[in-house]
Amino acid sequence: MSAFTITKMIAKSLIRGPDTRRYPAVPAKKTPQTRGHLVVEIEKCIFCGLCSMHCPADAIIVTKAERTWHIDRFRCIVCGGCVEYCPKDCLHLLPEYLPPQEKQQGETYTGPEPVGAQEAAPAS
Ligand code: SF4
Ligand code: SF4
Incomplete structure (x- = not known):
């Protein structure tokens, strides 16, 4: 390149x-194709862990016993793979980008108690 x-460029x-x-x-x-960030409808989640198993970035951690769903936003590449595998259709990609963050921090969501869990628990 001369x-x-x-100079012209x-x-x-x-x-x-x-x-x-x-x-x-x-x-x-x-x-319409913009993939901004992933959201979870935690009340629909059954904590099967399929999203976590298929995430290529290891961005999701699911704990069935504690009924928690955790995402590391710094790891998530917003590929949408987890959305495809979720059997309950509780994961969605929204077009809005999240504000930039300086510190790595995850988000943990806890599901509601399953119906009948309180009645089944032994009295203290
Ligand atoms: S969108 Fe992709 S990278 Fe992000 S949590 Fe889902 S599977 Fe993992
Ligand atoms: S695949 Fe769906 S239902 Fe299963 S743990 Fe992930 S978000 Fe919950």
């Missing part, structure tokens, strides 16, 4: 401005 071509870029956005100051562009 010096002239490079630089001049064009200076006039046109950057192609990137200063997110989050400037909102991200959304299309």
